Amino acid sequence: MGSSGFSSPRSGSFPEGLRVLVVDDDLTCLKILEKMLKKCNYKVTTCNLTREALDLLQERKDGFDIVICDVNMPDMDGFKLLEHVGIKMDLPVIMMSVDGETSRVMKGIQHGACDYLLKPIRIKELQNIWQHVVRKRMHEARDIESQDENQMTRNGKEPSDDRCSFSGDIVSGKKRKTVENKHRHGEHGDPSSEKKARLLWNVELHQKFMKAVHQIGLYKVGPKKILELMGVPSLTRENVASHLQKYRLYLSRLQKENELKAASGGLKLSDIYSKEPAGNVCLQSSMSQNSLTVQRSVHGHDIMNHNHDAKICNANVKGILSVAAEAKTALSTDMTGPALSSNPRISSSHSFGPLHSEVRSAPKIDTQYSWSGGVPSFQFKQEIRPHFQSEQLFDHLPLPMPQLQADCVSHNSTCSSKETDKPIEPNINLYYAQNRSHVKVENTAALFSVQPEPFPCSVWSTTNQGLEQNLYDNVECPEKNLIAGMGSSLRLWDEECISYQGDFSPLDAGGLVHIESVDCSNQGGLIADAPNFHNSVNFECDYHSDQMGYPVIDQGLFIT
Amino acid sequence: MEGHQAACMRKALFDQGYLDEQFLQLEDLQDEANPNFVEEVVKLYYTDSARFIRSIELTLDKNPFDFEKLDDIMHQFKGSSSSIGAKKVKRECTQFQEYCKIGNFEGCMRTFQEVKQEHAALKKKLESYLQLARQAR
Numbered sequence: 001m002g003s004s005g006f007s008s009p010r011s012g013s014f015p016e017g018l019r020v021l022v023v024d025d026d027l028t029c030l031k032i033l034e035k036m037l038k039k040c041n042y043k044v045t046t047c048n049l050t051r052e053a054l055d056l057l058q059e060r061k062d063g064f065d066i067v068i069c070d071v072n073m074p075d076m077d078g079f080k081l082l083e084h085v086g087i088k089m090d091l092p093v094i095m096m097s098v099d100g101e102t103s104r105v106m107k108g109i110q111h112g113a114c115d116y117l118l119k120p121i122r123i124k125e126l127q128n129i130w131q132h133v134v135r136k137r138m139h140e141a142r143d144i145e146s147q148d149e150n151q152m153t154r155n156g157k158e159p160s161d162d163r164c165s166f167s168g169d170i171v172s173g174k175k176r177k178t179v180e181n182k183h184r185h186g187e188h189g190d191p192s193s194e195k196k197a198r199l200l201w202n203v204e205l206h207q208k209f210m211k212a213v214h215q216i217g218l219y220k221v222g223p224k225k226i227l228e229l230m231g232v233p234s235l236t237r238e239n240v241a242s243h244l245q246k247y248r249l250y251l252s253r254l255q256k257e258n259e260l261k262a263a264s265g266g267l268k269l270s271d272i273y274s275k276e277p278a279g280n281v282c283l284q285s286s287m288s289q290n291s292l293t294v295q296r297s298v299h300g301h302d303i304m305n306h307n308h309d310a311k312i313c314n315a316n317v318k319g320i321l322s323v324a325a326e327a328k329t330a331l332s333t334d335m336t337g338p339a340l341s342s343n344p345r346i347s348s349s350h351s352f353g354p355l356h357s358e359v360r361s362a363p364k365i366d367t368q369y370s371w372s373g374g375v376p377s378f379q380f381k382q383e384i385r386p387h388f389q390s391e392q393l394f395d396h397l398p399l400p401m402p403q404l405q406a407d408c409v410s411h412n413s414t415c416s417s418k419e420t421d422k423p424i425e426p427n428i429n430l431y432y433a434q435n436r437s438h439v440k441v442e443n444t445a446a447l448f449s450v451q452p453e454p455f456p457c458s459v460w461s462t463t464n465q466g467l468e469q470n471l472y473d474n475v476e477c478p479e480k481n482l483i484a485g486m487g488s489s490l491r492l493w494d495e496e497c498i499s500y501q502g503d504f505s506p507l508d509a510g511g512l513v514h515i516e517s518v519d520c521s522n523q524g525g526l527i528a529d530a531p532n533f534h535n536s537v538n539f540e541c542d543y544h545s546d547q548m549g550y551p552v553i554d555q556g557l558f559i560t
Numbered sequence: 561m562e563g564h565q566a567a568c569m570r571k572a573l574f575d576q577g578y579l580d581e582q583f584l585q586l587e588d589l590q591d592e593a594n595p596n597f598v599e600e601v602v603k604l605y606y607t608d609s610a611r612f613i614r615s616i617e618l619t620l621d622k623n624p625f626d627f628e629k630l631d632d633i634m635h636q637f638k639g640s641s642s643s644i645g646a647k648k649v650k651r652e653c654t655q656f657q658e659y660c661k662i663g664n665f666e667g668c669m670r671t672f673q674e675v676k677q678e679h680a681a682l683k684k685k686l687e688s689y690l691q692l693a694r695q696a697r
Contacts, residue, residue: 026636028605029643035589035597072636098639120582120642123589 015130016041023053023069023081024096029119033068036123050076057089064091065133068117071097071108079111086112087242090140092132096121103256110252112245146224147237201243205232209243218251563696569689578682583645595697599690605644606683612637613679616672630668631660641679648678 020042024030030046037044045064047053050073057064067085071078082093095108100118108116114132117125201209212229213221223241230240573579583598590597615633619626638653652675659667 026608026640026643028601028608028640031601031604032586032589032643035594036585039589039591070639072632072639098635098642119639120585120645122582122585 015133018042018130018133019045019063019065020129021045021047021053021056021064021067023047023050023067023073023078025049025070025073029070029121033121033126036121036126039123040127042126049073050078050081053081054084057085057091061089066092066094066129068094068096068129071095071099071104079107082108082111082113083245087245090136092136094129094132106252110249143222143224143237143241146228150227150233150237205230205235206243208232209240209247213244213247218248561696566689566692566696569685569692573685573689577647578685579645580647580650581645582642586644596694599694601644602686602690605640605646608640609637609679612640613676620669620672625665627660627663627668631657634660637675646679646682649675649682652678 020037022030022033022037022044024033024046025048027048030048034044034046045056047056050069053067053069057067069078069081069085073081078095078097082095085091086093092114093112094115094117095113096117096119097104098119100116105116114136115129208230209226212226215229216222216225221244223237223244226244227235227237227240574583586598586601594600612633616630616637619630619633634653634656638650638657641649641653652671656668656671656675659671
């Protein structure tokens with residue numbers, strides 16, 4: 001496998017020899033799929049754990065052409081794997097599940113799945129999976145081409161010629177693409193280090209981004225077009241792509257939240273939450289979710305006690321604090337505005353530190369975010385650095401999420417008491433006090449999140465467009481923070497972030513949030529409902545922490 | 561002769577709704593490379609599903625009742641069952657999930673008994689059928 005795939009002769013025509021990685025915890029299904037794929041003349045590798053699958057993908061970076069994964073995996077939500085693989089590794093991913101509910105399928109698509117198959121799967125459905133590989137390569141080729149146009153400094157590999165010749169050259173095309181990517185990364189610097197420069201999606205950039213999106217139309221938009229319209233030379237297509245995805249996720253989250261709110265005042269969310277995917281969605285969209293997550297994580301005591309969390313948190317906190325200073329300057333938008341006002345209590349009383357750690361630490365959360373704990377502490381640390389801003393924010397914001405604010409306050413107080421053990425706290429407060437602006441980093445998150453705090457629902461009820469505006473305008477929303485916060489804690493994304501650098505920073509929050517939600521839902525469903533969230537440890541399992549956990553994070557982000 | 565008997569048994573399984581077209585998919589996968597594929601898969605399924613059943617039993621015993629968890633486990637069990645074409649089992653699983661959704665404990669308990677029954681009945685029938693089929697080969 002691996003690179004040998006390129007070199008090994010492909011007898012017969014494409015798509016024979018397509019290298020497929022199948023991930024399913026159900027051994028019966030796995031065996032059947034394996035046999036079916038073999039019958040299609042594909043090269044099959046099976047895994048029954050997501051962690052294992054991710055490791056395999058990491059080891060053999062170019063070893064697979066396509067991944068098929070079940071949505072319900074025990075160690076990590078299939079959607080997370082999907083995002084991770086789809087974005088970071090740029091491989092087409094097909095989701096499978098017994099559940100064919102539209103919302104679930106939608107979720108899969110929004111997370112970037114190329115296709116969503118319903119179990120039981122028939123061999124016919126597997127015969128044509130190669131189309132996703134081809135399609136993806138075509139898109140990549142196109143994007144890279146346009147990227148080339150936009151980026152003068154790019155290396156001169158002309159992807160178009162090679163890439164477009166799919167017939168039998170998919171492998172080589174892909175290889176080239178990979179090389180291209182490497183070159184591209186090289187331009188910006190070593191992916192792990194340079195891109196890391198973290199393109200901060202500041203307000204201006206986001207504004208440009210939004211403008212471009214509106215111009216084209218959210219559903220017709222593609223990273224390439226946005227990039228062109230934005231006209232920012234240092235921006236890469238990848239930056240835009242990840243930002244776009246986060247944005248979309250954010251919107252869908254909000255939408256769901258809106259629907260939920262409209263429907264049952266948020267209680268429905270619990271339904272959603274009960275099912276992982278649903279939960280995820282909810283989590284993302286609503287601040288309440290955030291708060292929930294926060295709650296879970298926040299429960300300082302529980303969380304703090306988690307070794308790993310604590311480590312991470314502390315690490316993060318430190319990172320954040322140090323960064324904070326820089327962040328201040330970086331931040332341009334003034335999040336402080338409403339958001340701040342909305343969470344006055346947050347800033348004042350709560351020790352962010354603990355929350356932060358909590359959020360991060362929420363053991364479950366951490367693991368959840370970090371691709372099922374694979375990355376755990378390590379990742380967090382890394383991630384947090386860049387985002388320290390967000391983290392700080394989290395720290396700052398004990399919990400309150402706009403909606404939750406009311407509840408949060410009380411929680412906050414609870415939390416704060418718990419926070420005592422967090423050392424960072426003092427720092428954070430200081431930071432917080434000094435620098436609202438730094439929230440900016442989170443801005444992107446904020447942008448994505450619902451802004452107004454008074455009632456997140458209200459925000460949600462607006463149209464997406466409106467939301468965008470709101471978000472953009474009201475960066476302060478705690479949710480934003482949450483998002484941002486989540487991002488930081490979720491740094492699992494960081495791996496990606498690192499490669500995507502700037503894109504992820506704020507986005508991470510969004511993405512992370514996403515992840516969180518996923519996890520949360522598993523836990524016990526993130527409760528979209530703000531009030532419920534506060535109170536219920538929806539995430540129950542791991543965190544049983546206060547709601548504060550997440551809300552704080554949100555707050556923190558927006559603290560700017 | 562066994563061949564004929566096996567064919568009759570097989571037909572009955574389909575006619576009586578024990579198996580659905582997914583089972584045909586399994587049969588199609590059986591070839592010279594894997595002459596006992598169907599049997600292997602069925603064995604694997606029964607080993608796996610025993611786990612699910614145990615898990616559900618344990619969860620049903622717990623207090624307070626965790627509908628969500630039950631639904632989750634059943635969801636997986638259903639997925640597994642559907643992949644071999646266990647039609648009746650799958651139907652009972654769906655029913656069980658319905659009761660979970662509405663939080664009906666009695667309904668869950670009752671349906672779970674049905675699930676176990678169908679699961680065991682199918683097992684017996686498949687074992688006899690597969691044995692006959694193997695002999696007939």
